[in-house]
């Protein structure tokens with residue numbers, strides 16, 4: 562059972578049984594994980610940002626440029642072991658940071674992955690900014706840099 566109230570939608574549902582507004586079950590779902598050279602220049606640097614795009618979204622802007630990922634939830638479900646492997650791969654490729662794009666609806670799960678493996682590079686929390694304080698308090702345990710959108 563995983564009762565979820567992680568974001569301001571406060572679905573208060575068991576995500577192992579039902580899908581909330583964010584559109585995805587509790588297992589990590591990722592649309593893309595790769596070096597990204599077109600983030601803010603101070604994040605991309607010259608070697609790229611180790612960007613992980615999470616599928617689904619709790620905000621669901623109608624104009625989202627990543628709607629296939631955020632609204633249609635395209636992506637691949639991965640295990641915790643695979644997520645940690647992705648952290649290691651991005652580090653090995655020389656990424657300046659691990660850049661979690663739209664992580665809000667997976668924060669408790671992501672915190673567990675970082676308890677098992679803490680990369681040696683900074684972690685960026687790249688968010689739409691639609692957040693709850695208790696969720697950000699969990700995010701604080703693994704985040705070095707917050708990169709919120711202004712909507």
Ligand code: SF4
Pocket residue numbers: 565566567568569570571572573576580581582583584618619665666667
């Ligand atoms: S993270 Fe998803 S399931 Fe949880 S409260 Fe927000 S929209 Fe609902």
